[in-house]
Amino acid sequence: MDKEDLKKLVQKIISNHQIxxxxxxxxxxxxxxxxxxxxKDFILYTPTKKNTEKIEEIKNNPHVAALLGYVEKGSNDEYVEVTGICSISEDKDLxxxxxxxxxxxxxxxADDPNYVLMEIKPEAARILNSEHMKTMEITL
Incomplete structure (x- = not known):
């Protein structure tokens, strides 16, 4: 599977499992x-309050990981691990x-000043437990 196909699979898994x-x-x-x-455009966004401890954690160390997918008993559930750099976005359109x-x-x-988005720019994404039964990784 080439890099673009892997990116599409990552996007599909995330769009089907937003939590x-x-x-x-x-x-x-x-x-x-x-x-x-x-x-969106292979960047992860997650909403949060501007005054949470997450914001302070990101300011001190922007490296994060997200895990999405795994919903059943685990035998065949594809899931994605994304590691990347996080920043805070107050972009009104987003x-x-x-x-x-x-x-x-x-x-x-949406215009609440305490509503911000954590913006995660992936450095790598791993697809695990796929039908191919082999961990697949994209380095970005």
């Missing part, structure tokens, strides 16, 4: 939590594009 795990670094240790992810009414639990709307 995943985000791991950042806090005091030199992993800090893991569930997040909602969106992918915030509007990714806005979901379920976010009203945390924000007043």
């Amino acid at each position: 995943g795990v985000l791991s950042s670094v806090e005091n030199s240790k992993p800090h893991v939590r569930y997040m909602t992810f969106f992918m 915030k509007e594009e990714f806005w979901n009414d379920s976010f009203h639990n945390w924000f007043n709307g």
Whole structure:
């Protein structure tokens, strides 16, 4: 499978499994939590509040990992591990594009100044447990 086909498979898995795990670094240790992810132009986005500990963690160490996919018993579930560099985006168009009414639990709307997006630019993506039964990796 060539690099472009692997990228398409990564995008397919992520579009079908928007809830995943985000791991950042806090005091030199992993800090893991569930997040909602969106992918556009092979960049991952996840909404968060501007005043959360995640933002401070990213400022101190922008290296993150995300894990998406794995939903059944694990025997044949493809899943993706993405590692990359994270930054914070307040881009109004992106915030509007990714806005979901379920976010009203945390924000007043897409223009809420506390609503930001964590933007993860992948450095590598690994597809695991695929039908090919071999781990496939893309280095970007």
